[in-house]
Amino acid sequence: MPSAAASPHDVRVDSGGVELVGDHWPAVGASRGAVLLLHSGAQRRHSWRRTGQWLAEAGWSAWAFDARGHGESDRSPDGDYSISRLVDDALAIIDDIGEPPVLVGASMGGMTSLIAEGERGPLARALVLVDIVARIESEGSSKIQAFMRSAPNGFATLEEASDAIAVYNPHRPRPKSLDGLRKNLVQHDDRRWYWHWDPKILVRGSEPELEIRYARSKVAARNITIPTLLVRGGQSDIVSEEGLREMHELIPHAQSVEVGSAGHMIAGDDNDVFTSELLQFIESTPRV
Template sequence: MNSYASSGTSQPRLDFVSCLSPAGLHRMAYWEWGDPDNDQVLLCVHGLTRTGRDFDALARRMAGRYRVVCPDVVGRGRSDWLANPAYYAMPQYIADMMPLLARLQPRILHWFGTSMGGLIGMALAGLQASPIDKLVLNDVGPRLEWEALTRIGQYLGKAPAFRSFEEAKAYVRTVSASFGDHTEDQWSELTRNVVRQADGPEGSWTMHYDPAIAQSFQTLDPAMAIAAEAALWQVYDSIACPILVVRGERSDLLSEDTVEQMLIRNPRARRADIPGVGHAPTFMTPYQLDIAEDFLCRS
């Protein structure tokens, strides 16, 4: 294990890459762990309202083996907000990964995607000559249950302000209850990853994403979801690398039936189930981290 091996006190480096949308240029932030010269890259991409810091525990575990890179998708975390919110959609998120990959120049690329991050990875892995060598789809697949999308839409895009960090933490625990049981310290970490404090010692706390990310999401209807599902199945079927499909036992977004279809339709896929968790497993516990490490490093 090299000098960049993981440790409980290690912290990531922050950098930015320039990306292009039809509205102009924007910067995408990314958090980087491990040896910057390592050409074995683990790229971890977060869910819809989360940030790259969600992968701190996974990155610490893997930093001795990989250069671990965790972007803040545009409109989230330290990344810029788009001048035109109409482009907060999958085509832009996918396109933004290309300048990042061009900078990283991985010889081996493993992708860990939670929810939205899994959809981005699925789209890239389904391309001809895709650079992705292994793919983890964390509680996401080609079919997304409409009831879960409706649930997410109930809080997405709202911009609540909190008088204290503890109040913000209570809110995050409520909207993220499906993450399952976590310690107080873990809930604090999950909250710090997605809130920021206004200037001043008594500044209010707000969510760390552009509320406008909800605009394209809220135009989705069942007919559009069905059409998108058909396209996603085509993409999924064409993925040629090993796939680990992770499902939270209580997930309302990724159904048991969808996972079974994924295993049948792509022989390179295998599954892992996380008991006591809904959408989506956070990979902060040793048990969950062992599952990821076993697939990425020893399969």
């Protein structure tokens, strides 16, 4: 278990006039390198809290940022939340870190990492894609979109929000405390609770559209030369076995691991197993 000593520092990075807010867990002792953690859509940097602590305790300097339009980071003034814009943000963060990090991305953050490294690399020392592949399952993607659209008027209580999550993610145990959920919602003047991300993220639909993103991500994947780990949730409705096999064809040197007890949100469903697999992988990667 991580100790309380591994507490993060607040960091801020400018990306084309958009301020990105993050946490930095300095390595305990001499740093073995940097790890950049990019969260999934509709989540926040706090989803990486335990992972960041574990990494710091193991000697890694860990960074996690709220994506634009999420949490404390600025919203896009033009409503642009495309993968290309998120890639620009990732490059600004990496430039600020000052060394090639291990890029760890979940879902949206994983697609951002894949496109960034495949189109703009070399950027990183290694790549970890958490329940994301080139061709994602449309049924699972539609389920996520439906969940994100399901409460346009917010929730009267945090308990209502917890109920909505339980319907979307029934295999995950209900938390005993709602304190963690409070970080993902904000209470407006009407006293109702709203998700802590810009609703304009959904205005553009599935941006970029699945087939366009598929063609682009395949090309990016073929360009990946750095050590790569593919992490799939055993109960994922986003990454199929066929999609995983295709990724191994696109990135032949990639390793893969399945977290059997987890769904799409692997780090939240089984953080201990996920972080153990992550550490085992990155400790084998050469420093650049």
